[in-house]
Amino acid sequence: MRGFSILILAAIAGPLLAAPVKPAETAFQSVPVAEIQRFAQVFQAIRDSYVEPMTDEEIMQAGLRGLLQDIDPHSSYLSARQAREFNDLSEGGYAGIGIESDERDPTRIRVVSPFDDTPAQRAGLRAGDFITAINGVPVDNANRSASPERLRGKAGTKVVLTVVRPGEKAPFKLSIIRENIALQSVKSRWLEPGFAYFRISAFQGDTGLEFRRQWQALQAADKGVAVIGVILDLRSNPGGLVNAAVEVADDFLGEVPIVITKGRNALTNSTYYGKPGELFKGVRVVALIDAGSASASEILAGALQDHKRATVMGSRSFGKGSVQNVITLDNGDAFKLTTSRYYTPNLRSIQAQGIVPDVMLEGNAKAPIIERDLSRHIQGETPDASDAEHGVVLMGETYIGMALDWLKSPKP
Numbered sequence: 022m023r024g025f026s027i028l029i030l031a032a033i034a035g036p037l038l039a040a041p042v043k044p045a046e047t048a049f050q051s052v053p054v055a056e057i058q059r060f061a062q063v064f065q066a067i068r069d070s071y072v073e074p075m076t077d078e079e080i081m082q083a084g085l086r087g088l089l090q091d092i093d094p095h096s097s098y099l100s101a102r103q104a105r106e107f108n109d110l111s112e113g114g115y116a117g118i119g120i121e122s123d124e125r126d127p128t129r130i131r132v133v134s135p136f137d138d139t140p141a142q143r144a145g146l147r148a149g150d151f152i153t154a155i156n157g158v159p160v161d162n163a164n165r166s167a168s169p170e171r172l173r174g175k176a177g178t179k180v181v182l183t184v185v186r187p188g189e190k191a192p193f194k195l196s197i198i199r200e201n202i203a204l205q206s207v208k209s210r211w212l213e214p215g216f217a218y219f220r221i222s223a224f225q226g227d228t229g230l231e232f233r234r235q236w237q238a239l240q241a242a243d244k245g246v247a248v249i250g251v252i253l254d255l256r257s258n259p260g261g262l263v264n265a266a267v268e269v270a271d272d273f274l275g276e277v278p279i280v281i282t283k284g285r286n287a288l289t290n291s292t293y294y295g296k297p298g299e300l301f302k303g304v305r306v307v308a309l310i311d312a313g314s315a316s317a318s319e320i321l322a323g324a325l326q327d328h329k330r331a332t333v334m335g336s337r338s339f340g341k342g343s344v345q346n347v348i349t350l351d352n353g354d355a356f357k358l359t360t361s362r363y364y365t366p367n368l369r370s371i372q373a374q375g376i377v378p379d380v381m382l383e384g385n386a387k388a389p390i391i392e393r394d395l396s397r398h399i400q401g402e403t404p405d406a407s408d409a410e411h412g413v414v415l416m417g418e419t420y421i422g423m424a425l426d427w428l429k430s431p432k433p
Contacts, residue, residue, distance in 0.1 A: 101353035149389025224261030229268025250428030260316025284361025323365035342372030384413030
């Protein structure tokens with residue numbers, strides 16, 4: 022599934038179920054009538070007496086946003102536009118600047134993560150930045166018409182963002198030219214003969230297939246070279262579709278449990294298994310993670326670690342261990358609802374704790390925010406016995422060289 026938006030796949034957004042689900046038939050007789058009557062009283066007061074006129078739709082949407090926003094950091098209401106954008110992002114194609122974003126705050130857009138090689142990344146936008154105005158118009162996520170020039174738009178057009186960056190004294194402006202964003206979630210190369218490198222920047226609908234295509238292309242480019250070691254670079258991968266992470270894990274693990282979900286509703290309890298057969302049987306593997314690795318990337322790293330199939334290197338991951346269902350409404354709107362926690366094959370809960378690497382590496386930057394910093398975050402279920410530092414990011418090529426050195430070293 023796709024986690025540093027409403028287009029978070031979250032952290033953040035997060036892991037998400039691959040297909041939206043419809044609301045189940047509800048026993049309306051169990052709804053607390055007195056509470057609904059109080060809601061109706063407030064609704065009527067806003068309609069009759071609020072200082073500015075509001076339509077019934079605007080009042081209801083404000084109520085629904087507030088209802089979900091007060092539950093946890095990842096449950097949220099999506100307008101029809103946001104729902105369409107969410108689906109576009111999961112599929113990996115749209116016109117815009119190339120970020121995962123969180124629009125829960127009514128007055129600013131939080132940058133979850135800029136995608137690799139996109140206008141946003143090239144312009145210097147960072148995870149944790151806040152966009153407070155778009156082309157000079159203050160952000161108002163509660164009012165669809167307040168910011169007519171949104172982040173998305175026709176390729177080739179310019180958008181000027183007012184950005185607030187934690188730790189910097191004053192806001193600043195970034196001018197970015199929109200492009201057609203065809204996200205390539207997997208990139209690969211030979212680091213040297215026998216040592217393959219895969220960068221997975223997010224988990225979207227075609228990530229599993231693209232991973233196998235990239236491996237086939239590497240083999241075709243260097244025929245006759247036997248693979249000795251593989252590096253999976255999951256640093257600052259915000260997550261996405263859990264099914265996509267399972268597909269990649271399957272290429273390394275075969276027919277074993279990969280991730281387990283547990284919730285209050287029995288329908289949300291499931292175990293995802295791999296299929297027989299591995300692409301890299303017997304090959305040494307390193308998975309690189311850091312504080313920007315969230316949700317689906319934590320699922321992959323946790324599964325490889327539990328099955329002792331890879332050495333996990335880097336710093337403690339983000340800690341996004343909850344699953345959201347996307348529920349579509351009859352008017353095109355949708356909402357994300359946290360329905361369960363996910364667990365590694367050894368039943369470790371990652372929520373608010375993250376994956377602790379087997380080999381810790383010293384980071385060179387601090388993450389602006391992690392799961393346990395989020396207001397109303399769901400608590401983890403297992404004690405955290407590790408003293409591994411939270412919030413450390415590993416930026417640059419140096420860490421790839423460290424992973425390569427580990428693969429080439431004698432087995433511990």
